[in-house]
Amino acid sequence: MFSSPRPLRGRTDENDYSPPVDVKDTGRGYELIAELPGVRREDVTIEVEGDRLVLRGEKHLEQRIEGFDYLRVERRSGPFHRVYQLPKDADSSSITATFELGLLKVTIPRKVQVLGRAIPVR
Structure with a gap:
């Protein structure tokens, strides 16, 4: 559950940007x-x-500007692609997401389980 399979297309290069994600x-x-x-x-x-x-x-x-001598370049950029296997009890039709202050929060509710109900006899 919530394993991160390899991207569906391509492969991950060490130079690619890959954001850290908590689940x-x-x-x-x-x-x-x-x-x-x-x-x-x-x-x-x-x-x-x-x-x-x-x-x-x-x-x-921003693009690197010619004429400047960059002493260290640690920030990464570029496209990213992450894939997560949804748990079996995830309600995929009710997923919501918010984005604030550089944090993306994806909320995945569990499916509502109907344990049973009484059926009246008429």
């Missing part, structure tokens, strides 16, 4: 929280493809 069980469902500093809301997409949650986006950085 937690809240009891009522699951939360996926991705750190996306510098990523714009319009550059992020979330899709459910079958039993998988797919997070895609792109982080843009």
Whole structure:
């Protein structure tokens, strides 16, 4: 559950940007929280493809300016693509997402289980 299979297309290169993601069980469902500093809301997409949650986006950085001597370059940019296997009890039709202060929070509720009901006899 919530394993992260390899991306559906291509492979991960060590130079690719891959945001850190936490996944937690809240009891009522699951939360996926991705750190996306510098990523714009319009550059992020979330899709459910079958039993998988797919997070895609792109982080843009300013272009390196010729004539400057960069002593160290640690920030990464570029497209990212993360795929998560949804748990069997996830209600994929009720997934919601918010994006604030560089954090993407995806809320995945559990399916409501109907344990049974009494049927009146008329």
